[in-house]
Amino acid sequence: MKTTTRTAMNGLLAVLAALAMHAVYAVQPGDDPNKVARWLDFKEGTFKDRPIDTHGDPVIKFDAPARAADAAVVPIAITAQFPQTPTHYIKKIYMFIDENPEPYLGWFEFTPESGLASLETRVRVEDYTYMRVIAETNDGHLYSAVRFIKASGGCSAPAGKDDAVAEASAGAVRLQPEGQSTPGKPQLVQLMVRHPNRTGMAMNQVTRLYSSAYFVRKVAVTYVDKPVMTANVNFSISENPNFRFYFVPRDGGLLKAHIEDTKNKQFDSQVAIGPHPAVQQTSATTP
CATH class of the missing domain: 2.60.40.10 (Immunoglobulins)
Known part of the structure; x- marks a missing residue:
């Protein structure tokens, strides 16, 4: 009886741990385990143990085509959900394209002089991948928006x-x-x-x-x-x-x-x- 209870408890703890990891690291349902591990490495290397709110819609929205017409020129739009003020603003936006040869695209920094921390640009995508935008507000909080895109060969074209x-x-x-x-x-x-x-x-x-x-x-x-x-x-x-x-x-x-x-x-x-x-x-x- 004790063994059964202990086994059930261990199983419950494993499920809770998996759910917690999903919440913190923005792991998507159906992700390949190797690809998930790769993203977790990027996350750890960039943000250490800082929590990331995966429900970032009140802060940032991220738009990208579900399937790219041209993988070498993929339009994306990052839209801030509130104006920049001296007391409350988006300080930095980080971007990752998981399956690119260099997944960390880089960062964009904004100030209250920006008015809005919104950005449109065009990117290369090498393979079917998750694209991730992490917004950092001036109080140090992190918020994510994630999209999946079907494209291939954009970096080698x-x-x-x-x-x-x-x-x-x-x-x-x-x-x-x-x-x-x-x-x-x-x-x-x-x-x-x-x-x-x-x-x-x-x-x-x-x-x-x-x-x-x-x-x-x-x-x-x-x-x-x-x-x-x-x-x-x-x-x-x-x-x-x-x-x-x-x-x-x-x-x-x-x-x-x-x-x-x-x-x-x-x-x-x-x-x-x-x-x-x-x-x-x-x-x-x-x-």
């Missing part, structure tokens, strides 16, 4: 241009505010960067050799010299990186973007916001 031509044309940067600027009201802006963003896993169709990795690694956007959006990312961002995000215009000032890539080349662009005519300026520097 050949580039559309000759490597030398693509690299020579890299560096054009454009900031494009959308709509009329209203002081104090969040305004959408698009940042476009011409860059091959090579993964190092695609075969050059002319030479039949693998092209070396070469990609944008850092993006920093400021308005009147205050941070709006900063990103540390890798080759999981698609060729010719494109980001849509928000900032809060004031009576006038310069919106600036600074880009750095893995060859330490730097590219800059700025646009005047407010009562002055919008003037786009772009420059590039090499080490």
